[in-house]
Amino acid sequence: MESILNQLFWIWSLISVLPEWLRIFLALFMLLQLVRLILLYIAPPFLNLLCRLLKKMLYFFSYPIMAILCSIQKSRREAGRSDIPIWMDIIEGMLALFERSFDKMIQLFMKRKRNKTRIKRWTFYAANAFVILLTAAIMNNPNEWYTQKWKNAEIWLNQDHMHTQTSKASLDPKELILNKNYEEGGNIREAPTLASPRLYTISNGEIIHFLNEEQVDSKGIKWLKVQTSNGIEGWISTLIVREK
Numbered sequence: 001m002e003s004i005l006n007q008l009f010w011i012w013s014l015i016s017v018l019p020e021w022l023r024i025f026l027a028l029f030m031l032l033q034l035v036r037l038i039l040l041y042i043a044p045p046f047l048n049l050l051c052r053l054l055k056k057m058l059y060f061f062s063y064p065i066m067a068i069l070c071s072i073q074k075s076r077r078e079a080g081r082s083d084i085p086i087w088m089d090i091i092e093g094m095l096a097l098f099e100r101s102f103d104k105m106i107q108l109f110m111k112r113k114r115n116k117t118r119i120k121r122w123t124f125y126a127a128n129a130f131v132i133l134l135t136a137a138i139m140n141n142p143n144e145w146y147t148q149k150w151k152n153a154e155i156w157l158n159q160d161h162m163h164t165q166t167s168k169a170s171l172d173p174k175e176l177i178l179n180k181n182y183e184e185g186g187n188i189r190e191a192p193t194l195a196s197p198r199l200y201t202i203s204n205g206e207i208i209h210f211l212n213e214e215q216v217d218s219k220g221i222k223w224l225k226v227q228t229s230n231g232i233e234g235w236i237s238t239l240i241v242r243e244k
Helices: 003-016 020-078 086-114 116-138 146-167
Strands: 175-179 185-191 198-203 208-216 223-228 233-237 239-241
Touching: 003 233, 020 086, 020 116, 208 233
Parallel strands: none
Antiparallel strands: 175 208, 175 239, 185 198, 185 233, 208 223, 223 233
């Protein structure tokens, strides 16, 4: 499970740099292609089998009914009444309608096999057209439900991997100092993002202590939780520090 979550995160890290409309398009494309495969390869055989079973059940169900109707009609004829009651016609018509419906469904499934290539091609075109239209509709008229769901999905993908990275962090204490390219100073931030407020600026040669927690933000930047010599705790990017 952890491996799957890691793969999801790294895939999301690559997708997250794309424009929002393209991310929505890709998500809808994969979802509709999955639905299309289910409708093409899983649903038809299941429905075909269901229709055949229902047709068999109809035979077992209709046989005693028709036997009873024949017996009633025979008694009516012996009594001198040769007309057929309307309710008998209705029952016989309903049973015949069910049988014709099942036969029609089975024939459609047989035709689907003959036209399989054409159906696959047109369903692919239809799914792509629907994805484009749906993406345009979402981007032009974003509603609260979509915005909240999309935001929750992004948070879940990022935070779950952050938790995984934290649990894998090394338990060995480390002392860190600034890289040579950042001798003018580096910022320790309140949270592991570049947009988070600055808590402290370390100077060249100042030692900070790694607190065995790591996180990766939505841009793929790795952050370390550290503590300064005067007790300030925060997050610093691995791009600007190195192990002493």
